[in-house]
Amino acid sequence: xxxxxxxxxxxxxxxxxxxxxxxxxxxxxxxxxxxxxxxxxxxxxxxxxxxxxxxxxxxxxxxxxxxxxxxxxxxxxxxxxxxxxxxxxxxxxxxxxxxxxxxxxxxxxxxxxxxxxxxxxxxxxxxxxxxxxxxxxxxxxxxxxxxxxxxxxxxxxxxxxxxxxxxxxxxxxxxxxxxxxxxxxxxxxxxxxxxxxxxxxxxxxxxxxxxxxxxxxxxxxxxxxxxxxxxxxxxxxxxxxxxxxxxxxxxxxxxxxxxxxxxxxxxxxxxxxxxxxxxxxxxxxxxxxxxxxxxxxxxxxxxxxxxxxxxxxxxxxxxxxxxxxxxxxxxxxxxxxxxxxxxxxxxxxxxxxx
Amino acid sequence: xxxxxxxxxxxxxxxxxxxxxxxxxxxxxxxxxxxxxxxxxxxxxxxxxxxxxxxxxxxxxxxxxxxxxxxxxxxxxxxxxxxxxxxxxxxxxxxxxxxxxxxxxxxxxxxxxxxxxxxxxxxxxxxxxxxxxxxxxxxxxxxxxxxxxxxxxxxxxxxxxxxxxxxxxxxxxxxxxxxxxxxxxxxxxxxxxxxxxxxxxxxxxxxxxxxxxxxxxxxxxxxxxxxxxxxxxxxxxxxxxxxxxxxxxxxxxxxxxxxxxxxxxxxxxxxxxxxxxxxxxxxxxxxxxxxxxxxxxxxxxxxxxxxxxxxxxxxxxxxxxxxxxxxxxxxxxxxxxxxxxxxxxxxxxxxxxxxxxxxxxxxxxxxxx
Numbered sequence: 001x002x003x004x005x006x007x008x009x010x011x012x013x014x015x016x017x018x019x020x021x022x023x024x025x026x027x028x029x030x031x032x033x034x035x036x037x038x039x040x041x042x043x044x045x046x047x048x049x050x051x052x053x054x055x056x057x058x059x060x061x062x063x064x065x066x067x068x069x070x071x072x073x074x075x076x077x078x079x080x081x082x083x084x085x086x087x088x089x090x091x092x093x094x095x096x097x098x099x100x101x102x103x104x105x106x107x108x109x110x111x112x113x114x115x116x117x118x119x120x121x122x123x124x125x126x127x128x129x130x131x132x133x134x135x136x137x138x139x140x141x142x143x144x145x146x147x148x149x150x151x152x153x154x155x156x157x158x159x160x161x162x163x164x165x166x167x168x169x170x171x172x173x174x175x176x177x178x179x180x181x182x183x184x185x186x187x188x189x190x191x192x193x194x195x196x197x198x199x200x201x202x203x204x205x206x207x208x209x210x211x212x213x214x215x216x217x218x219x220x221x222x223x224x225x226x227x228x229x230x231x232x233x234x235x236x237x238x239x240x241x242x243x244x245x246x247x248x249x250x251x252x253x254x255x256x257x258x259x260x261x262x263x264x265x266x267x268x269x270x271x272x273x274x275x276x277x278x279x280x281x282x283x284x285x286x287x288x289x290x291x292x293x294x295x296x297x298x299x300x301x302x303x304x305x306x307x308x309x310x311x312x313x314x315x316x317x318x319x320x321x322x323x324x325x326x327x328x329x330x331x332x333x334x335x336x337x338x339x340x341x342x343x344x345x346x347x348x349x350x351x352x353x354x
Numbered sequence: 355x356x357x358x359x360x361x362x363x364x365x366x367x368x369x370x371x372x373x374x375x376x377x378x379x380x381x382x383x384x385x386x387x388x389x390x391x392x393x394x395x396x397x398x399x400x401x402x403x404x405x406x407x408x409x410x411x412x413x414x415x416x417x418x419x420x421x422x423x424x425x426x427x428x429x430x431x432x433x434x435x436x437x438x439x440x441x442x443x444x445x446x447x448x449x450x451x452x453x454x455x456x457x458x459x460x461x462x463x464x465x466x467x468x469x470x471x472x473x474x475x476x477x478x479x480x481x482x483x484x485x486x487x488x489x490x491x492x493x494x495x496x497x498x499x500x501x502x503x504x505x506x507x508x509x510x511x512x513x514x515x516x517x518x519x520x521x522x523x524x525x526x527x528x529x530x531x532x533x534x535x536x537x538x539x540x541x542x543x544x545x546x547x548x549x550x551x552x553x554x555x556x557x558x559x560x561x562x563x564x565x566x567x568x569x570x571x572x573x574x575x576x577x578x579x580x581x582x583x584x585x586x587x588x589x590x591x592x593x594x595x596x597x598x599x600x601x602x603x604x605x606x607x608x609x610x611x612x613x614x615x616x617x618x619x620x621x622x623x624x625x626x627x628x629x630x631x632x633x634x635x636x637x638x639x640x641x642x643x644x645x646x647x648x649x650x651x652x653x654x655x656x657x658x659x660x661x662x663x664x665x666x667x668x669x670x671x672x673x674x675x676x677x678x679x680x681x682x683x684x685x686x687x688x689x690x691x692x693x694x695x696x697x698x699x700x701x702x703x704x705x706x707x708x709x710x711x712x713x714x715x716x717x718x719x720x721x722x723x
């Protein structure tokens with residue numbers, strides 16, 4: 001190579017593409033692009049105190065003696081059925097969990113269905129039956145609904161939007177904004193199951209897999225945790241964007257830092273292997289039946305014991321602690337004893353997993 | 355994953371690090387060629403464990419990063435054609451071309467699919483006889499066997515709707531280019547073990563001799579990487595030149611000969627532009643003329659597309675190991691993974707993305723322990 005071609009002082013890269021002009025898949029992936037979309041498009045328009053807290057549910061005072069937790073969630077997962085769950089179970093559990101994460105007892109849901117012309121009635125019946133079972137398990141009622149049908153090709157079989165309301169337990173202040181330095185960071189079980197199960201169901205793993213989605217209603221687990229301690233500061237389910245993105249959101253909301261211990265973060269061997277082969281990091285893969293909690297250090301053991309006594313908390317572990325510095329940063333102590341940053345998911349990783 | 359976990363054993367890694375400490379007597383600058391190694395080093399924090407005498411600089415071995423702008427523009431043109439299903443590895447979707455990226459093409463209705471293997475693209479071609487299926491065949495020697503296999507498979511199946519857009523590059527000419535540069539400061543190389551698993555390492559001893567630098571064939575797990583570093587440092591300290599194999603569980607001197615023969619049947623060496631570096635003579639592979647019918651550049655008549663790269667980032671210096679990502683004034687400011695200025699920030703193997711994602715810059719400032 002001659003001198004001319006190694007002259008790289010000048011030219012190299014293309015100008016930036018900001019994706020500000022049209023929606024791309026990354027805007028829906030739950031990572032930083034989704035965050036920016038909310039900050040730039042939705043927050044300025046709908047500005048109000050409940051929304052600005054930035055939790056997955058809103059805490060509202062409806063002039064009643066109890067505070068309400070309200071949330072909504074749309075579901076566009078494809079395929080509609082996958083190992084461990086389906087779009088119906090997802091639609092119920094997703095909203096139940098978001099409502100419950102403010103320390104609330106979810107009571108009622110509504111469901112809106114967008115159906116594509118040509119959808120098999122039997123498919124719809126299976127989804128409805130699954131929603132019924134999930135609602136029964138969560139002990140919530142689906143009390144209102146709506147149905148729209150769109151022309152063939154305008155939707156992918158079936159989309160569901162659910163909304164939910166619950167009653168916040170008095171005397172508790174659970175929010176992504178309430179993490180405090182010294183808190184223990186507790187994870188309810190292994191990460192990455194849902195995202196990899198959906199990928200497997202699409203036949204995109206390129207090998208047979210036994211991975212099951214972890215979709216579950218977590219409200220009973222949360223009840224047990226609230227019974228065990230009044231010092232539960234944060235509850236959040238790490239769905240799209242995975243554990244890494246959720247923890248980063250909390251560091252920003254609470255203006256704190258988090259230090260994780262890599263060795264303690266559970267990942268099922270088959271999920272770890274599938275991630276390894278496809279180049280995914282399980283910390284960024286979606287979960288639908290896991291929660292992460294920040295709990296006062298002195299209550300951590302009691303909360304852990306209570307969690308492990310419940311069906312969806314058997315594998316709960318402490319994975320790190322909340323620190324005062326560096327703020328808005330998630331750090332991870334690697335298995336080799338070194339330290340690195342765990343950043344948010346940037347854009348798209350896996351499309352339409354929930 | 356049992357097999358992998360052994361190569362991440364903290365005690366074994368620390369043992370090798372100790373051996374490196376005992377061996378090293380003066381500063382050495384080593385380059386890991388492969389972007390996969392860069393990510394492993396930063397992700398596991400291996401550079402934090404090394405004695406201060408050893409500096410690792412990050413090489414150009416990220417196929418996404420070095421794919422030239424004009425090939426991206428060609429890909430965008432083809433992907434925008436009606437009746438085309440454009441198949442690509444996921445990372446390529448975010449690499450900016452002159453005016454757009456594949457994500458934007460997708461958002462505007464172009465059919466862009468992420469596949470994990472070109473053989474999946476061949477399957478899509480079989481299932482969609484009324485569409486043209488194009489696979490973006492990027493990569494180093496590692497991905498050449500599946501890419502050429504896809505062409506041979508399509509030929510065997512008599513498919514007339516499958517073609518590949520080739521942007522293949524090879525490691526040895528890149529090493530030659532780096533060592534020939536008057537700015538070079540690399541004293542030893544960690545070779546890209548996966549490339550060597552296919553190609554062996556018979557191409558490297560002449561390079562080592564000519565430029566008087568030692569090289570070690572190196573794997574990708576933490577233990578493999580520190581073993582590669584130790585081997586290179588031992589050669590440097592002993593004043594020896596040559597190529598050692600520190601990844602013998604996967605690599606032989608000859609490599610995978612049937613794979614090499616298959617590559618040779620379909621590909622021939624050609625000049626290739628590297629994004630951020632420029633033209634490196636005979637550094638690429640392209641389809642032999644007898645496979646013209648599988649050449650997407652010819653099929654879609656995009657050969658004449660040219661693009662000049664604009665002077666906004668220092669990816670070129672980073673890809674040649676002359677600068678570290680955080681030396682770039684745009685790093686973490688104008689340039690981030692969701693808004694990349696350069697390909698090194700886009701690819702999951704790019705050095706800038708590794709530094710960004712694993713916070714290599716601020717770690718030292720913020721962690722006191």
